[in-house]
Amino acid sequence: MATQHTHRPNFGRQVADCPRCTELVAGAEPIAWGSRPAPETPTATTTKHNHQVVFGRRIDGCPRCAELTAGAEPVRWAPSRREREQQDDALRAAAIREHFAPNGPHSTATCGPVCTFGDW
Structure with missing residues (x-):
């Protein structure tokens, strides 16, 4: 996980006393926007x-x-809207299953419905 900025977004302008800005100046990779992976472009001609x-x-x-x-x-240059929604739903369902797994971070004995409120 990258260090957080100590200031509000200023779209590319560096702040002298911000540790994240210092990392970026030193060559750290910027954080990618969005949660979806980039669509795959066809490799075969x-x-x-x-x-x-x-x-x-x-x-x-x-x-x-x-x-x-x-x-x-x-x-096919990009997935259809239906395919993207199905991928998002599958990822969300996997995260919920992992959350409530017997050996996961929250078993059903220690976690209730309040823990995941708003995740759907």
Whole structure:
């Protein structure tokens, strides 16, 4: 866990007596914004279309359209909203299961519903 700033956010301006600003000046990595990992970009290169792409419409004589017709997977640049929500729900459910595990930080004997209020 990174050291916390001792001042309010000032968007890139360093404060002389702040320990976190001193770490950043010394070369520490800044903390990434957001809790979701960055979407994976396709690493494999695919055959290019030889025409202007009209989504869902296949053109005769195009090698990429022929691949798609034969069953090739379409290129996906980012997960859909439904997939992101399912990933978030799975992570939240795993965290709750871990929280109430018999050997976890809170067993059912020591923890009640107040402990996780607002987590859903």
